[in-house]
Amino acid sequence: MELSKEKLLWMYERMQLIRTFENRVKVEFGKGKIPGFVHLYAGEEAIAVGICANLTDADYMTSTHRGHGHCVAKGVEPRGMMAELFGKATGTCKGKGGSMHIADMDKGMLGANGIVGGGPPLACGSGLTAKLNKTNQVTICFFGDGASEQGTLHESLNLASIWKLPIIFVAENNGYAESTPAHYHCSVENIADRASAYNMPGVTLDGNDIFAVYEASHEAVARARTGQGPTLLECKTYRFNGHFEGDAQTYKIAAENEKYQKERDPIKLFRDNVLARHLVSEAEFKAIDDRVAAQIDEGVKFAEESPFPDVKETYTDVYVNY
Amino acid sequence: MELSKEKLLWMYERMQLIRTFENRVKVEFGKGKIPGFVHLYAGEEAIAVGICANLTDADYMTSTHRGHGHCVAKGVEPRGMMAELFGKATGTCKGKGGSMHIADMDKGMLGANGIVGGGPPLACGSGLTAKLNKTNQVTICFFGDGASEQGTLHESLNLASIWKLPIIFVAENNGYAESTPAHYHCSVENIADRASAYNMPGVTLDGNDIFAVYEASHEAVARARTGQGPTLLECKTYRFNGHFEGDAQTYKIAAENEKYQKERDPIKLFRDNVLARHLVSEAEFKAIDDRVAAQIDEGVKFAEESPFPDVKETYTDVYVNY
Amino acid sequence: MAERQLNFGQALNEAMRQEMRRDPKVILLGEDVAGGADVDHLHGDEAWGGVLGVTKGLVKEFGRDRIIDTPISESGFIGAAVGAAVTGMRPIAEMMFVGFMGVCFDQLLNQGAKLRYMFGGKAKVPLVIRTICGGGYRAAAQHSQVLYSLFTHIPGLKTVVPATPYDAKGLLISSIRDDDLVIFFEDITLGAMKGPVPEEPYTIPLGKADIKRPGSDVTIVAIGKMVHHALKAADELQKQGKSAEVIDPRTLSPFDEEAVLESVKKTGRLVVVDESHPRCSMAADIAATVADKGFDYLNGPIKTVTAPHTPVPFSPPLEDHYLPNPQKITAAVLSLF
């Protein structure tokens, strides 16, 4: 599939934005600026970006605890996200949600989710809305390999199938649920092999190859937009960091970790591919890298300088009566 | 597979016992003697009996809201069951459980269940006990076509598969979940086709043919007892009565209903088969029929004449503190 | 002209029908809410319309696009209802028996109830979940629960428990028009109860209690079906020369503290009647509120009449013993004099 240069540059910029965002979150978390739990997406950028390259702001997305990358790919502003992670009033959710609950309805981003398997039922809801209103919005439902053993996923796959909902279910199989390997927790080798149990197409692919992700999701999105129902895509990948910041990662296999970080880095793979085909120049990449770095710096500054929410905000956005 | 005459007679007696029990429950419910909800198993007898023909009292079973047949097949005493349905102190559960919660630990019967999909996780538990204690007890986990869309089933199938638990999952596909046809609520034609999603054998068979049920479950039980893990059996069947007593059954297709009741009655199929092969005589059948009728009459009498539990029983069998 | 009488189920049906006519965003989903999906010969009123027939006939008027039968996937379809609400629909989901809420509890506790807050107010969840509750039907431990205390504990959820057909219609219409997730409890033994119900749509505000019977010697706060027991007890008490005021909170969250405090101020005595298990119950909640904010009005202890801290037994004599009734209420009231 031929991609326009504009799209290639967009892809690179979004991936780089996620990577730079996540690396910076790691630093700020280490400094104690970001409280709570953070789960970094670095290493998996090709999935969110490859898929979101098919979408508009009107399309929906449900996400997971590892949601920063999904947000950025869907177009949520990194500065608002950073402010949210800092717990500031200028954050995407006024500082009330934090890393695990980042959401941006204006971008169709229906929330990261602290509950593994919490998202798929919600995705059926946005899918139902789109279907009933006969818009052609699609919903992307991200979930991890660990989430594939959660009953809610099964219910949602069946529901989406019988109602022919415009949903693309995306399994981000990074090989682990916390410290538990997928080959232990999952009874089948490929999560996408379960698609047949719901009478929908299932594709297992290299999640670090953005072109493979883009192509497969392009087809799935087209199916969804034309009323042909859901698809299950499984993107095999690897996370560069621990499950959360602070994880000693003793369960990782050193050689595999090294291989992924050095040879299978999705951003490197993209660069090498595109450079080899002379589609984008080093200078163009450099310009993007600089812009992204500046954007993230600015975002951190914005987050740092923003005020915390007023304590009265504790009582807003919910019904309180007593 | 050759079956001993003893086994054939046992099968017939158990099926007839279930049918007679259920027909009588219908009558007593109509008279107002049995309160609450009852869900009758008539028409599906070949499944419970065909499977339980492979078991001993030490084996476990989890059941559903439509559990009378499972109980009888597992050897629970019909008189205690009838007394339970009447809410009497002599009931299997002292009258505290009723139709939807009949259980008998002495027979490994871990309870009917008012929650659709409530049983499969429990079955993983008895399976785990047997595995850890290295006994060769198996667990039969019954569930309906409707329950196959409940997330708990999916979780349990995966768990049983990765832990190689000695469980036979038995889908009783009677075509309907309440008034909703399986071809609407289920995204695949055969529930057993989902077995591949959990890396276990799956077999779809005629649930009204007790020989087919017996053979398939014989193999599955042998697999389970020898540590080879779980199997998913789907038995296609039909319920002769409404979802519960009181259901007008407007959703049923008249011709199909008629066909099942007249031509596909599992007891009739068994009789015809065995008579044609001259394995059992009409007289032998008659003797069983008479014995069964007397047993159920006696059971109803027992239930009628038994006392209700003392109101103090409200406070026993549970921790109460205040 | 005599007032029109409807039973509880009819009142609810009419509320949904009128709201669905008014607002195309209102949809209904649940198990067998139409009934017989994909059954060729079922086109109209013969279909189930929910397990108790409350939604019967709606599919004939609104079609299967808006009256949607679901598989037995409560997490799936309740979550879908939350997701549809967040993206612009106003779903009504039928959750059959409240005892089944356990299978989809996360979608209520952590999704539906919290999204608006966690998203900094950028989402709203205009969803009503209708569910059957209550004992007395001999439906045993799993099918006879009330459980509204659990949902009242959770911020972000509103809980509504009507006691009459009139209240049922007005409260359901308000719930449908509300922008928060409302759990609407329909007592199984009240389903056939008749009462006057105006034909035109009307609303009853959430958070407004109703004085079902005025009185001066004791305040009886009773919830749902318990209101009728309390009224019977009040009759009996009248004969014994005690005037009881019976207050029906109608909605538990939000809760009309003021109405209860006003009444206790007048009567000096409080009995709370609640079919719940006692611990961390609505009965305890109301008692605690008054023990704090109305302490000075009280002449004596606050009594609660609840079910015991046991599951609901199946056997009829045990279940009768388990449930609150007019006699127990009368006794509790008399203990205060």
Next chain:
Amino acid sequence: MAERQLNFGQALNEAMRQEMRRDPKVILLGEDVAGGADVDHLHGDEAWGGVLGVTKGLVKEFGRDRIIDTPISESGFIGAAVGAAVTGMRPIAEMMFVGFMGVCFDQLLNQGAKLRYMFGGKAKVPLVIRTICGGGYRAAAQHSQVLYSLFTHIPGLKTVVPATPYDAKGLLISSIRDDDLVIFFEDITLGAMKGPVPEEPYTIPLGKADIKRPGSDVTIVAIGKMVHHALKAADELQKQGKSAEVIDPRTLSPFDEEAVLESVKKTGRLVVVDESHPRCSMAADIAATVADKGFDYLNGPIKTVTAPHTPVPFSPPLEDHYLPNPQKITAAVLSLF
């Protein structure tokens, strides 16, 4: 000789280790409770041992047959724990955060809690579910809940909330030996707290409160982490000439009513401190009990100090504002004088 000091996590680990040595029927299951299942190079102490490391090292002693990692299938493995308990094992299941209980709620509400009763006493469910609770970790709305009020509402469940390493060990051993389903709450911010813990196994009876500080002017009942806030408040109150008695119920169900009533009889004043949302909470439960059975002892209203009726906010200043603290407790107490 100085008493041995352990932190909360170590005390829990030791309790499990000792019980597993004593009784081969005790097994442990949950997500990453060993950690790294099927990872060839992980054989011992390097494995996670649960998300906070509380079960670290147990797999080395007891092997992967008894320390069982599970998929993220909470209904599946909690239900399996119930089923294993009913068939003769004594499982301990780790349910990571209490906020996740929603995904397996039915297995608690309708299975684990009710089987014994529904089966007429023929089953028992000797299962302990350990879970992390509490705010203050900046873990936001889904990961900072306490929720013990929900479980205390449900008959058939016992609920235990230890406040010190000593209590944690003794209560966990009792819970493991108990024949009912016990939910055992471990506050996330207490994990590193140290205190004296005897090495030999010992039990603390479920249903027995502990007077953490004797006093005569006011009774403060505080739960879990709140005990420490209450003790701080008591120090401050002492300076102001008020003697506060701090009672730690330790188990919420069963609940030691007698201890609380005794104390209020002496002090005439009651403040209940509970990190829960206020509605249908433990705070309300305790207040209601005293408003009924201890009314005559009271000199004034019963005050509760709870979190507000909102989800837990993420932002640190909001969360700090949200949580009860010593100042709020002191203020509540002083309002009674």
